[in-house]
Amino acid sequence: MSTNVHRLPNRDTALKALYDEIGAKNMFPFWATSADVQNDEIKQLMATSRAVPFLWRCAEDIEPILNKAVELVTMDDSERRSLVLVNPGLAPKRATVSTMYTAYRLNDADEIMPPHKHSPSAVRFGLKGKGNFTGVDGENIVFGPGDLVLTPNDTWHNHGTVGGEQALNLSVLDFPLVETLNAVHFDHHYAEEVDGVMVPMKQQSERFPADYSQRIYGYGGLMPRFASKQSRGAGFSSPMFVYRWDMMRELLERHKDWEGDAHEALMVEYIDPTSGQPVFKTITFFVQMLRPGESTLPLRQTANLLVAPFEGTGHSIVDGQRFDWNAFDTLAVPGGSWCQHVNASDKDPVFLFVASDEPTQKKLDLYRKWGKTKDDAVVRLV
Incomplete structure (x- = not known):
């Protein structure tokens, strides 16, 4: 039968008609043909949208737009004044890398939006101002630069x-x-029970002290048994809802003379203090410290990363492309990319806030990690 097919005088025309029919019926022909013809299915299959390394600049691009939006968009127009970073390789999908997105939010003085909830997990990381506010499950949290909520x-x-x-x-x-x-x-549609009746509310009643997270869960290795037995949220995450920057910074500074890791420098992960696991089941967060003049060796991992410099200046090299960054910028590092970071200062440290989908990949046994040595040899790390 194979011989008869190749002898057809109108094979190319017939193949084109076949492919057109398959496409019209919303199917894909998963068989390989030679690479020099129009319908190379392997190329088509691999040509799906993929995130690319990209840098968004906060001071130059993001803040000027948000400042204009404060004047033009009120809370009556929208409850959110945020800019979502869209990866050029994934546009128009709202995604900064394939599994996560970053958004910058600027609130004018004393703006409070009504409560809501959603299935995606989220964090807020303070950049400017001491009065950022997030009420979470009855705990009213005011946070400043470097605090994670x-x-x-x-x-x-x-x-x-x-x-x-x-x-x-x-x-x-x-x-x-x-x-x-x-x-x-x-x-x-937030509501609370009042005298046996569910009443719509525009703000949650306070059920926990404002410093509950820090007071109860903020001591590593020590867990008060007298803490409230009330469940926190839906029970799918760390019950500690705020992680303060001064504690993170103090921990990293205390270890600034340690050798660290050649590929990650000094890196600390935010964890659920009751389990030692990441704060969410899907994504995790780190702060990475590069000491003055420090550079990391190239690292490649299957996890997708969002890297937001918080203090200091420097550059990263992602798949051979250099990105020079300043504080509050965001760098997308798609999974599978070679990446290294460089602290440009010989006097001051750099602190990077990093988000990763590592927990999801580990649960699916998909997470892998490689590094390059000083001699440029590739070694398996995980």
């Missing part, structure tokens, strides 16, 4: 500012991952 899957929360000044923060969500799984849901 969780808004977990299916947990009521609201955002805004207090203290009479604007505040800027950075959000990271696993929205693209949850969207791919067709599991996105939002709820904006």
